[in-house]
Amino acid sequence: xxxxxxxxxxxxxxxxxxxxxxxxxxxxxxxxxxxxxxxxxxxxxxxxxxxxxxxxxxxxxxxxxxxxxxxxxxxxxxxxxxxxxxxxxxxxxxxxxxxxxxxxxxxxxxxxxxxxxxxxxxxxxxxxxxxxxxxxxxxxxxxxxxxxxxxxxxxxxxxxxxxxxxxxxxxxxxxxxxxxxxxxxxxxxxxxxxxxxxxxxxxxxxxxxxxxxxxxxxxxxxxxxxxxxxxxxxxxxxxxxxxxxxxxxxxxxxxxxxxxxxxxxxxxxxxxxxxxxxxxxxxxxxxxxxxxxxxxxxxxxxxxxxxxxxxxxxxxxxxxxxxxxxxxxxxxxxxxxxxxxxxxxxxxxxxxxxxxxxxxxxxxxxxxxxxxxxxxxxxxxxxxxxxxxxxxxxxxxxxxxxxxxxxxxxxxxxxxxxxxxxxxxxxxxxxxxxxxxxxxxxxxxx
Amino acid sequence: xxxxxxxxxxxxxxxxxxxxxxxxxxxxxxxxxxxxxxxxxxxxxxxxxxxxxxxxxxxxxxxxxxxxxxxxxxxxxxxxxxxxxxxxxxxxxxxxxxxxxxxx
Numbered sequence: 001x002x003x004x005x006x007x008x009x010x011x012x013x014x015x016x017x018x019x020x021x022x023x024x025x026x027x028x029x030x031x032x033x034x035x036x037x038x039x040x041x042x043x044x045x046x047x048x049x050x051x052x053x054x055x056x057x058x059x060x061x062x063x064x065x066x067x068x069x070x071x072x073x074x075x076x077x078x079x080x081x082x083x084x085x086x087x088x089x090x091x092x093x094x095x096x097x098x099x100x101x102x103x104x105x106x107x108x109x110x111x112x113x114x115x116x117x118x119x120x121x122x123x124x125x126x127x128x129x130x131x132x133x134x135x136x137x138x139x140x141x142x143x144x145x146x147x148x149x150x151x152x153x154x155x156x157x158x159x160x161x162x163x164x165x166x167x168x169x170x171x172x173x174x175x176x177x178x179x180x181x182x183x184x185x186x187x188x189x190x191x192x193x194x195x196x197x198x199x200x201x202x203x204x205x206x207x208x209x210x211x212x213x214x215x216x217x218x219x220x221x222x223x224x225x226x227x228x229x230x231x232x233x234x235x236x237x238x239x240x241x242x243x244x245x246x247x248x249x250x251x252x253x254x255x256x257x258x259x260x261x262x263x264x265x266x267x268x269x270x271x272x273x274x275x276x277x278x279x280x281x282x283x284x285x286x287x288x289x290x291x292x293x294x295x296x297x298x299x300x301x302x303x304x305x306x307x308x309x310x311x312x313x314x315x316x317x318x319x320x321x322x323x324x325x326x327x328x329x330x331x332x333x334x335x336x337x338x339x340x341x342x343x344x345x346x347x348x349x350x351x352x353x354x355x356x357x358x359x360x361x362x363x364x365x366x367x368x369x370x371x372x373x374x375x376x377x378x379x380x381x382x383x384x385x386x387x388x389x390x391x392x393x394x395x396x397x398x399x400x401x402x403x404x405x406x407x408x409x410x411x412x413x414x415x416x417x418x419x420x421x422x423x424x425x426x427x428x429x430x431x432x433x434x435x436x437x438x439x440x441x442x443x444x445x446x
Numbered sequence: 447x448x449x450x451x452x453x454x455x456x457x458x459x460x461x462x463x464x465x466x467x468x469x470x471x472x473x474x475x476x477x478x479x480x481x482x483x484x485x486x487x488x489x490x491x492x493x494x495x496x497x498x499x500x501x502x503x504x505x506x507x508x509x510x511x512x513x514x515x516x517x518x519x520x521x522x523x524x525x526x527x528x529x530x531x532x533x534x535x536x537x538x539x540x541x542x543x544x545x546x547x548x549x550x
Contacts, residue, residue, distance in 0.1 A: 260508050264467040266458030268514050358527040366529050368539050369494040387527040426524045
């Protein structure tokens with residue numbers, strides 16, 4: 001039976017590059033997929049594109065393509081990636097430029113466009129799913145609106161024979177499902193098969209998270225070689241069943257436990273994992289080790305896809321100001337608490353306008369609050385942190401500033417004060433009827 | 447005993463919702479987890495952090511429970527003031543829950 005070997009070259013935009021090279025060189029792959037778009041990434045990319053029309057694709061595209069293109073061509077590995085972000089066409093052009101520089105003339109690259117639906121969303125009368133507010137109410141704070149595309153436009157791109165396919169926003173599993181649909185000729189209403197394909201895609205989409213990454217808990221769950229973690233290879237058969245493995249000798253491990261953690265990751269209701277192409281059902285999935293570092297996952301099912309596509313809408317929503325300062329030795333906790341009290345009082349005195357303020361003791365209660373934090377013993381060192389959300393940059397800056405003034409106005413022995421401000425790019429979603437999203441494929445040659 | 451001795455966990459996020467899995471290290475302990483790690487217990491454990499309800503999905507096929515915690519991330523990953531805005535470290539907090547030792 002024919003099997004397809006798909007490797008994951010990246011599980012998020014800042015992921016390591018070396019494991020992708022290892023896969024391109026030794027993975028004996030048919031496809032190498034780079035998944036590089038989180039919720040907010042495309043909004044940041046859209047802002048970059050506004051500054052420079054040639055920008056807006058993943059900043060690491062250059063490094064990744066330079067690292068793997070020659071190997072991919074030599075070993076006949078096709079590449080699929082959403083590194084196009086807010087500018088898939090520019091990403092394809094950049095890839096063509098790199099290919100030429102590497103002597104890979106004639107390399108065919110396809111860009112998938114159409115996920116950018118900002119104008120459609122602006123013209124319509126849509127409501128944000130999470131808050132219920134209208135798109136109109138966001139005014140000119142709206143930065144981007146991108147639809148999660150499914151397999152169809154990616155399959156169209158693969159059909160052109162393009163060696164590299166670059167998309168903008170797409171459903172992460174779809175990046176892995178499209179090669180399967182293309183190579184095996186599955187029908188787009190073969191719901192159970194698409195459901196199982198979703199299982200395969202979902203297992204692979206976070207790269208190292210299934211090969212022992214984000215898993216180790218020393219003494220309870222030990223994983224060797226995390227600095228040399230091998231990214232996953234999925235061997236998928238015509239039935240859709242997938243065997244997860246990795247390059248022999250690479251770090252990490254593929255076990256029933258690592259696969260279960262990735263299977264259940266972020267799926268909410270396992271019976272209804274919504275994708276553009278299918279409503280997947282993971283409730284009958286089985287996970288079985290068939291050899292060391294080889295685990296078979298099968299049993300995914302599906303029901304018909306919904307009439308809408310999810311669209312991620314990003315908009316500016318104020319600024320967050322942050323200030324921190326550390327205390328150590330005897331009385332560190334008391335001095336840090338005093339520092340927080342002083343800043344709280346100061347922010348009121350100088351009238352900082354914020355819709356929320358937060359006071360943390362890093363090393364004591366900053367992650368999970370007082371109820372869950374261990375009360376036992378005084379820490380040797382603690383870092384006081386104040387953060388707040390404000391409408392303007394100037395106002396947000398005042399927060400970090402007040403923390404810094406503790407140097408000469410606060411408790412004894414405070415050191416290492418830092419301050420920062422960042423703009424908030426909030427993300428919510430809108431559901432668009434499928435007919436409103438028009439995609440197309442642009443092909444170019446190096 | 448601590449839940450960490452019987453199960454492992456991973457957290458994901460979507461907007462203002464946290465999703466924490468709880469997977470039995472040994473599938474024979476799934477029923478024990480089902481009995482003792484209820485929606486109410488998890489809601490109480492996270493009472494200071496979670497403003498919305500806690501929904502539990504069961505996956506007996508793999509011996510796992512999947513908890514969805516609503517209004518748990520300080521308004522949402524992108525606007526939260528928390529250091530761990532994604533709430534990724536919540537899995538560790540869940541594994542610190544006290545439960546009776548299983549008889550099996």
